[in-house]
Amino acid sequence: MDTILGPLYYAVSWIIVQFHSFYSLMFDKNSGWAWGLSIVSLVVLIRICLIPLFVKQIKATRNMQALQPKMKAIQERYKSDRQRQSEEMMKLYKETGTNPLSSCLPILAQSPFFISLYQVLNHIAQGKTVGVIDQSLLDSARKAHIFGAPLSAKFMDNASKVEHLGATLTDVRVVTVIMIVLMSLSQFYTQRQLMTKNVDLSVKTPFMQQQKMLMYVFPIMFAVFGINFPVGVLVYWLTTNVWTMGQQMFVIRRNPTPGSLAYTQRQERLKAKGKLKEDPAEIAAKEAAEAARASRQQPKRQTKSKRQTGPAAGQPDKTPGGRTKASSGNGADEPEDGKPRQGGGSSRGAKSGQRKGGPQRPKHPSSKK
Template identity: 60%
Template sequence: MDTIASLFSFITWPVSWVIVQFHKMYGAIFGPDTGWAWGLSIVSLVVLIRICLIPLFVKQIKSTRNMQALQPKMKAIQERYKSDKQRQSEEMMKLYKETGTNPLSSCLPILAQSPFFFALYHVLSAIANGQTIGVINQSLLESARQAHIFGAPLAAKFTNSAAEVQALGASITDVRIVTAVMIIMMSASQFFTQRQLMMKNVDLSVKTPYMQQQKMLMYIFPLIFAGMGINFPVGVLVYWLTTNVWTMGQQMYVINQNPTPGSKAQDAYLQRLLKSVTHSGEVKGRRRKNIVKVIVAKGSDRNENERRFFAGLSKAGFAAQADGTVIKSDTIVAEAEGGAAAKRQQPKRQTKAQRQAGTAQQAKDTEAEESAETTEKSASDTESKTSLEKKPETPAKGGTQGQSSGRSRASSGGNRQRKGQQRPKHPSSKK
């Protein structure tokens, strides 16, 4: 580690100068020889570096998303030219050039941060050995060696012997407890950052080897840093823990405010946006309008989360516009209400037992109705027959009287009525 740190010795002067400037500010508050003054100086150094690296972090996000989107095409190229490695490499470079993707962009923040990390390691190693370095003179060196964080000197390591720790004015137990806790926190923050990236901010509709690699790194990286952490001074552990916490918070902000399309984080974000639009009747904020604008421009290429968002807008009576705003539409409201009413009018689905019970009850009701009709008809016939037996017959007198009597018998007899035109009587009959 000392050999690697010496390669970045050219940057130790600016790193030590920044630490000393922050130490002057915090020393006026907490005291120049306290662990708070020197510890907060290192934390402030991390914050300053990470603020300067924000543009690289933005490029890292774009590159990571582009790499995720290109995984199916890259896999197709590898299968097509698996026997020709040179042609495969050429096609890969052509694909990167066409899409404007740089595979190294995802590593830029780590690569840019490495010189500062090793320079700080070099500074703290010099302090542990009692050597002046950069702008840290002898008085500052003595002040830094007296600074302790929870009983552990800034320059102490987990692997130091009891004599080395005692020379720094501390006990080996305090040093190992403090360093072990910081190493665990450093590894846990690294794991949580990678886990929330994989679980929430990855397009689940695309299954590629890239996702499997990221899952492996999620478990491997914390173990690597835990193994390296036992060789880091306490001051370097403060630096690394601070940068991990910064990365975790930065990643949480990106996931909540600018999630990857097709991920669980995007679904949660669009549901929050839908709730806000339904409550206020408008899309608030330029960034939110840009997101709605991009989704509208996709057209039929929208993913499931985006289609669900538009369906929710339509149900609430809103229509998204090309400029990212929404308008109220009475037609959409009427269609939504009509669809809801039609849906409510649909009968409830019955179980097989309920359907069989209903069929049996219907058969019983039909049988009872037929029995009642038969009884009523039988009673009617009996009544008609009794009426005919009691009524005396009147002899016919003339044609008109005979016809009248015939019509009377036809109306009372019912079944004996002759249909059609009646046959005229014979001329020889008496009138």
């Protein structure tokens, strides 16, 4: 491995030495501040270089979430044919331009630097020069302590080795335990934040179950493997976890996944500030509700014939006195006081005049005989 990663040993050690030269202007060159801040600066530099990969990771994660219903349908359709199922999955990835491994790219990209830093600090713990770190820098790094723990010490080291580095076993174990706990908690919070705030909860998919499982698996892995990490590596890993947590909080707040809790909260903040107009769908729904309300309140329009004839047949309109109003021959209603209007009488009076004193219809000439 030293042969394969040899160039990276030189790169990592050179970066650390450059930062160490800078921080030696402010702190003692043999202090833990100078060497510890050099490791933190290395993390920041690496993570800044990995920002494009982090953006791809976010996009890939969202695409995978969006594809989960389709993937589940393919699994159900071809559950008895594994080969056809794999072919359809690859076809779906190709059509949508999704790479399932994109979400792992930042971790994979960090792995060589992590291994190189681990080997550099391991060489320092063994008193061996590595990369551009010569004997004078090696002696300076071995003297550096962070809260009483040497950079190259581990939780599992024995007391004699720790004393040889100028520290006590208690100091080393207390510092390493605290850093391992902080490292695990930061990893757990980062994963939990992703699951509770940046996932579309309206879609239940196996992908969500996998993420939920990883939320508990990763912290346990950090706790188990952390006891074998040198203090310098714990500083590196804790710093990268804190960076990831802050970076994810920024992304979730500014660009959350649609349908997630963070997306709803962002929409509410924008509306409160007046920076977000109402959704066209919401506006159309409100207009439809107002139109429906207006149609219920407005009386129905009657036709001209209904307005002239009054109430419908079979349902006579009654006056306040209980009498039924009859329609005259010319369509005018009888007044409620019973008096005939000028120029005409009621229909009953007209019929009586015809029988008694009204004009008689002339008889036919043939009837005179």
